[in-house]
Amino acid sequence: MTQPVFAYILYENGVADDTALELLTAAAKLNPDASISAIVAGSGAGLDAVCNAIAASYAEVWKIDNEALAYVNAEVLRGMLVRILPQGCIVLAAHDHFGMDLAAGLSNKLDAAYLPDAVDFEGIENGKLKAVREEYGGQVSTHVLCDISKGAVITVRPGSFAPDESKSAGGQVLDKTADAMEGGLPGGARRFLEVVAAEVGDVDITKSEILVSVGRGIEDEDNLEIVSDLAEAMGADVSCSRPIVDAKWLEKARQVGTSGQTVKPKVYMALGISGSFQHIGGIKGSPFIVAINKNSRAPIFQIADVGIVDDILDFVPELTDKINEIKG
Numbered sequence: 285m286t287q288p289v290f291a292y293i294l295y296e297n298g299v300a301d302d303t304a305l306e307l308l309t310a311a312a313k314l315n316p317d318a319s320i321s322a323i324v325a326g327s328g329a330g331l332d333a334v335c336n337a338i339a340a341s342y343a344e345v346w347k348i349d350n351e352a353l354a355y356v357n358a359e360v361l362r363g364m365l366v367r368i369l370p371q372g373c374i375v376l377a378a379h380d381h382f383g384m385d386l387a388a389g390l391s392n393k394l395d396a397a398y399l400p401d402a403v404d405f406e407g408i409e410n411g412k413l414k415a416v417r418e419e420y421g422g423q424v425s426t427h428v429l430c431d432i433s434k435g436a437v438i439t440v441r442p443g444s445f446a447p448d449e450s451k452s453a454g455g456q457v458l459d460k461t462a463d464a465m466e467g468g469l470p471g472g473a474r475r476f477l478e479v480v481a482a483e484v485g486d487v488d489i490t491k492s493e494i495l496v497s498v499g500r501g502i503e504d505e506d507n508l509e510i511v512s513d514l515a516e517a518m519g520a521d522v523s524c525s526r527p528i529v530d531a532k533w534l535e536k537a538r539q540v541g542t543s544g545q546t547v548k549p550k551v552y553m554a555l556g557i558s559g560s561f562q563h564i565g566g567i568k569g570s571p572f573i574v575a576i577n578k579n580s581r582a583p584i585f586q587i588a589d590v591g592i593v594d595d596i597l598d599f600v601p602e603l604t605d606k607i608n609e610i611k612g
Contacts (some may be wrong), residue, residue, distance in 0.1 A: 287435065288370060289318040290346075292377040292386065293338060298330035300338050302568045303378040303440075308341055310440045311376055312448070314405045315415065318374075321346055322457075327354040327363055340451040345459045352469055355476040358386040363470025365558050366393045368463045372435045379439035380542060380565060387437045393542065396435035399428070401561070404446040418420040418561070418583065443564045443587055485537030489522050492545035494520035494551045497540055499563075500527040501556015501577060508533060510600045511555060517607040522546065525557050554598045559584025576600070 289583055291307035292302055304322070306583075311320045323337050325348040335345045369375065375390065376381035379401045391398035403425075404416035411433030417426050418441075430436060489495060497516040502508060508522075515522045522538065529539045538549050541563040555576050557563060563564035564587060575588035578595045585591040592599065 286315065286317050286376050287372055287432070289315060289320045289374045289376065290369065291320065291342070292375065292383070293322050293324045293334070294378060294380075294382060294483070295324065295326065295330065295334040298332050298333040300324075301378065302447065302570070304338055305341060305449060306442065306445045307376050307378065308448040310402075310405065310443040311446065314374070314376075314438075315408060319343060320387075320579050321342075323348070323352075323365070324354050325350075325356055325364070327351050329536045335457045336501060339455040339457050340457070341448065341567060343453050343455045345455055345457045347457055347582035348464045348599050349459065349461045350465065350469070354544045357384070357472055357474060357476060357481070358382060359472035359474050360387070360470050361386060362390045362393055363596050364464035365390060365474075368460050368465055369394065372396075372433075374432060374435060375437045377437070377439050379441045379458065379561070383439045387439050394435055394437065396437055397430050397432050399430045399436060399438040402438055403441045412443070441561050441562075443567065445471050447570065485535045487538070489521055489523045489538060489540070489547055490545050492521040492523070492547065494518055494553075495523045495540070495547060496520045496526060496555065497523040498534075498552045498555045499525040499556060499557030502528070503556075503597065505531070507597060507601050510597070510604070514553075514555075514600050514604045514607075517604050517611070518553075520551070521554070525560075525563050539566075554584050554588070557584055558582045559587065 289311045291311055293304045321344040322338050322342040323346045327349055331349055337345050339345045377387050388398055401417055402415045403418055406414040412431045413432045415428050419426055498511045511522055523536050523540045524534045525538055525540055528534050529536050542565040544566055546566050546568055549571045552571040553574045559582055573588045574590045575584040576592045576596050576599055580593045
């Protein structure tokens with residue numbers, strides 16, 4: 285019997301997170317024969333909009349609508365999900381702040397296996413899933429066997445799977461609120477207080493169409509000038525990875541990543557950035573990615589559309605000169 289697969293979908297302001305279609309691809313790679321359903325929890329008109337939109341991609345969409353989920357609390361949601369999920373199922377979630385909060389405890393409640401931060405799947409044999417994870421900041425790929433015979437909760441690294449944009453499912457939306465609420469609202473020790481928006485600096489990189497992003501490969505603060513020159517030549521804004529902010533070379537508002545800003549540019553140029561999942565997690569919308577790094581094994585090359593192995597201190601000034609020459 286094929287185990288059903290569920291994908292927990294995040295959304296904001298009535299729009300599903302980019303990982304919604306990535307999880308669909310991941311589920312199909314995990315088990316091409318499985319029935320794949322989406323779960324969306326929240327409250328209000330935005331919830332219905334998301335459910336109807338992703339029904340074009342998923343065979344079924346399970347909706348949980350309750351005012352207590354206006355800001356979804358993973359602790360409360362776990363109590364709801366355990367009431368509606370079938371025994372032995374597989375649940376996928378994005379490996380982000382919320383997914384990490386939800387998944388471990390959910391696997392415990394379901395008495396299922398827990399596999400965090402998967403970047404690929406290589407098939408199921410005798411009830412064991414062969415999955416790929418990355419260690420040491422993406423420098424090493426590890427192959428792990430996970431016994432999923434009793435079900436599993438798996439978090440998938442954002443950006444690891446290409447989004448499935450076929451929209452060929454024509455699925456239906458099923459309201460599971462009554463079943464999820466049977467016995468009352470699950471208790472929780474935590475409660476939502478407020479959302480603290482990230483500080484916006486002199487440039488709002490969340491609205492930039494072209495970003496030239498710099499990492500520790502720049503080596504010295506004085507070398508940031510060549511990055512600014514390239515950005516000016518390209519009509520781009522300058523962003524960075526966390527080490528640059530930690531060194532206080534650029535302001536926090538310029539940081540891209542899970543602990544910084546989430547950006548959706550059309551073009552993203554990564555200069556001397558290794559490509560940790562914390563950084564990649566802040567890049568949404570499938571931009572055209574150009575990576576320049578002297579380490580040929582840098583994880584950033586796994587997602588780059590164009591990869592150049594070179595020292596940015598040598599390559600970037602030449603690229604800037606060439607762009608200016610073309611512009612005349």
